Structures are given as structure tokens and as C-alpha cells.
Amino acid sequence: MQTTGKITRESLMTLEAYSKWRKAHKPEIIAHRKLRSVQLGEHINLQFESEITMRYQIQEMLRVEKIFEEEGIQQEIEAYAPLVPDGSNWKATMLIEYTDINERKRELARLIGVEDRLFVEVEGYSRVYAIADEDLDRENDEKTSAVHFVRFELTPAMCAAVKAGAAVKLGCDHTHYPAHTVIGPEALASLAGDLK
DSSP, X not given: OOOOSSOOGGGSOOHHHHHHHHHXXXXXXXXXXXXXXXXXXXXXXXXXXOHHHHHHHXXXXXXXXXXXXXXXXXXXXXXXXXXXXXXSEEEEEEEEOOXXXXXXXXXXXXXXXXXXXXXXEEXXXXXXXXXXXXSSOOBOSSOBOSEEEEEEEOOHHXXXXXXXXXXXXXXXXXXXXXXXXXXXXXXXXXXXXXXX
């Protein structure tokens, strides 16, 4: 899979080429996604996206939907490319996970606004709160969504500190979901690669 920094129609594989590539490389993509997945407490999982994960997502959508026309390909790019980090930020898919359907319904009602209370804290710097759901609102007066898209915008000094080895804490200070964790060294090394 060609990684160029920008996902364009020309940089994507044809359905036939992708089908062959996928057989050989799917385990690598799954490992990359797992490396960049950070559990926050018992029920929130943040999957930090990258060009690789979004390029894979687009290719998968094209494969599953059998999209090969230019307009359809462009629509998939426009849907997913904004989730690729662009040098000064981390972007993540936030999953709120409850296996019991009744518990999930109850907790999603209690967790309204949780996506806005997520933060990253680079060692030595103030917390940076998530900018959530820039594409569309994913909650209403009754409940929040189980899936959100968040962006953490870092200052140049924070980026430099992360690249120099500073620790990073991921947390949430929502009243009904107080949690924090230190991002592990392997995941943090991968995330540091997103920063300029």
C-alpha cells in the first residue's frame, strides 16, 4: 500500500490490485490498528487513526461496495481523509463499548458530552481537550452516540516534547466517566510519527 501523506484517487489501488495486496498484508494493518488502540477505563477505546488506517478503510469500502467509478471513489476519500492526522494533531475514533444492550442504553444517556471531556496531557504541558465530531453532531438531548471522531490539536512545543520522549496521558474528566491512562511506549512511538 502506497503511503504518500495524502490520499488521492490516483494513489489508491484498483479493486483487483487491492484484492491481491489485501491477502498478503491484512495482518500488518490489523497489528498497526491494534498498536494505536488505547483503552481508557473499562468502556472507552480510542483508535488513533493514521494515513495507513484511513487508506485501508477507504480501500475496504471500495472493495465491499464494489465502487470503481470516479465519483464514488471521491466520495469515500472525502468521507475518510479528514481523519488522517496532519502533523500537529492526533485524530481518533472513540468507541464507547458496553456488551449488554440495556447497560449501553443507560450509560449512553449518562455520558452525554463525554467526547468533549476527553483530553491528552503531554508531560510538562496543560491538557488539550478533544475537538469532537466536526463532521456532524452525534448526540441529542437523550443520549450520546457510541462512536465519535475526535481531534487533539497540539502546540509545536508539545509536538517537539512528544518526539523527544515526553510521556503522554490520555484521560476523561466527565462526571460519570473519570479515567486516565498513560499511553504505552509502543503506541506513543507510533503516534509521535504523526507529528511534524
